[in-house]
Amino acid sequence: MAGVKGKTVVVTGAGLGIGRATALLFAKRGARVAVTDVKKQEGEETASQILGAGGEAVFISHDVSSEEQWARALSDVADRFGGIDVLVNNAGIYFIAPIGDITLEQWNHLFSINVNGVFLGAKHVAPYLALRGGGSIVNLSSVAGLLGVAGHACYGASKGAVRILTKDLAAELGAQNIRVNSIHPTYVKTAMAEYGAAVAGKTLDELGREMSVLGRMAEPEDVANVIVFLASDESSYLTGAEFVVDGGGGASVLAV
Numbered sequence: 031m032a033g034v035k036g037k038t039v040v041v042t043g044a045g046l047g048i049g050r051a052t053a054l055l056f057a058k059r060g061a062r063v064a065v066t067d068v069k070k071q072e073g074e075e076t077a078s079q080i081l082g083a084g085g086e087a088v089f090i091s092h093d094v095s096s097e098e099q100w101a102r103a104l105s106d107v108a109d110r111f112g113g114i115d116v117l118v119n120n121a122g123i124y125f126i127a128p129i130g131d132i133t134l135e136q137w138n139h140l141f142s143i144n145v146n147g148v149f150l151g152a153k154h155v156a157p158y159l160a161l162r163g164g165g166s167i168v169n170l171s172s173v174a175g176l177l178g179v180a181g182h183a184c185y186g187a188s189k190g191a192v193r194i195l196t197k198d199l200a201a202e203l204g205a206q207n208i209r210v211n212s213i214h215p216t217y218v219k220t221a222m223a224e225y226g227a228a229v230a231g232k233t234l235d236e237l238g239r240e241m242s243v244l245g246r247m248a249e250p251e252d253v254a255n256v257i258v259f260l261a262s263d264e265s266s267y268l269t270g271a272e273f274v275v276d277g278g279g280g281a282s283v284l285a286v
């Protein structure tokens with residue numbers, strides 16, 4: 031089987047942003063896509079765009095912080111499409127605040143989605159992937175999971191947890207031919223980056239010019255291309271690895 035044609039993929043948080051772009055690209059390449067999100071209208075819109083273009087998709091309402099909802103969502107996908115080959119743990123939330131202003135409730139809420147969501151997804155999807163003789167899990171971390179950034183204690187710690195969880199899972203699940211990799215973007219043109227730009231008092235274009243040697247901010251499709259590659263058979267010997275998608279920002283001294 032080449033690429034992702036004929037594979038069944040689950041993309042969490044696929045109602046908007048990187049998740050939507052990833053779901054659309056998977057479908058374009060011939061995969062069957064389970065679009066999951068807490069936002070029903072947005073998730074249904076992604077699925078309907080895929081169906082409208084002649085692809086295969088289903089929308090499943092799903093909060094990644096709930097173990098019970100993971101079990102139900104994955105069982106629904108397997109019933110519908112006959113199995114699962116790929117999970118993209120994309121759903122995530124973001125906020126910027128100095129450490130003294132972060133409440134324990136805010137910390138726990140963000141971790142319940144950004145970290146618990148990835149743990150629960152991997153735990154519940156692994157048996158389905160093993161039944162297929164293997165598969166791929168792609169976890170969305172961030173450059174904030176590799177480097178420190180002021181105001182990012184909570185978000186950065188959650189993405190750092192996703193980075194090492196990815197490697198732990200790769201080590202544990204490799205014997206079942208399940209590959210697990212993490213992706214580390216800088217700002218990508220989505221609602222999340224709009225919030226970051228607003229906090230910095232800059233436009234998205236200004237931030238993009240400052241943060242990348244390419245002089246532009248990443249589009250969701252720039253990240254989706256890497257995710258789809260890591261889900262495909264062409265990345266068959268890649269596991270436990272981290273893929274920085276930053277337009278060269280980390281490779282050079284940038285004036286930010």
Ligand SMILES: NC(=O)c1ccc[n+]([C@@H]2O[C@H](COP(=O)([O-])OP(=O)(O)OC[C@H]3O[C@@H](n4cnc5c(N)ncnc54)[C@H](O)[C@@H]3O)[C@@H](O)[C@H]2O)c1
Binds near residue numbers: 094121173214220223
């Ligand atoms: N956009 C960026 O600049 C950027 C940079 C680095 C990493 N990331 C990471 O990429 C991923 C996607 O980011 P994005 O920019 O597309 O975000 P976004 O805010 O545009 O979309 C996130 C999606 O996740 C969904 N979601 C939120 N909480 C959920 C939950 N509990 N259960 C299920 N779905 C939920 C939202 O409804 C939304 O559809 C996130 O994990 C984010 O941390 C984004």
